[in-house]
Amino acid sequence: MTTTLQINRQRQTLQSPPDTPLLWALRDEIGLTGTKFGCGMALCGACTVHINGVATRSCVTPISAVGDKPVTTIEQVATTGPQAKVGKAVQDAWVKHDVAQCGYCQSGQVMSATALLMKNRQPTNDDIDTAMAGNICRCGTYARIRAAIHDAAKTLA
Ligand code: FES
Ligand code: FES
Secondary structure (H helix, E strand, C coil): CCEEEEECCEEEEECCCCCCEHHHHHHHHHCCCCCCCCCCCCCCCCCEEEECCEEEEHHHCEHHHCCCCCEECCCCCCCCCCCHHHHHHHHHHHHHCCCCCCCCCHHHHHHHHHHHHHHCCCCCHHHHHHHHCCCCCCCCCHHHHHHHHHHHHHHHC
16 A cells, blocks of 8 residues: 655655654655654654645654655755745855754754744744744754744744
8 A cells, every 4th residue: 555645745655554754755765864862752853844734743644544644755845836935035044143052952943933933924932932842952052053943933024
């Protein structure tokens, strides 16, 4: 049995069983390794992608649950699709503020920040803290993440 998904605006026919987590399909079957495995239990946010524009933990999302909804990953968040302008502003702000330390959590952080700014172009500190609460950074880059999100919001205003 195969599963066909829309990933980064391309149809992908997957051979993985329907209960395969989207994260494994992205990384192992399609080769999109920018999305990271952290905990596998929806606790860290490293595996965050967008499904229909919503920040979603791909480690606990079976491919059978995705259906026709478009999936966007870190590889295309700043270049393809309706979120691209916001994704680019977020990535530029990340570079400007030198957010990443080891970098492992950062693709998930960028995906969550982009989803936030797609819904809320002027987030307060509380809005940011709430939206980003599920994205853990062992390097403690939270202050730079917050500053970069405010900066991206300014760029997009
Ligand atoms: S790997 Fe998915 S939330 Fe941690
Ligand atoms: S930059 Fe190292 S875990 Fe976040």
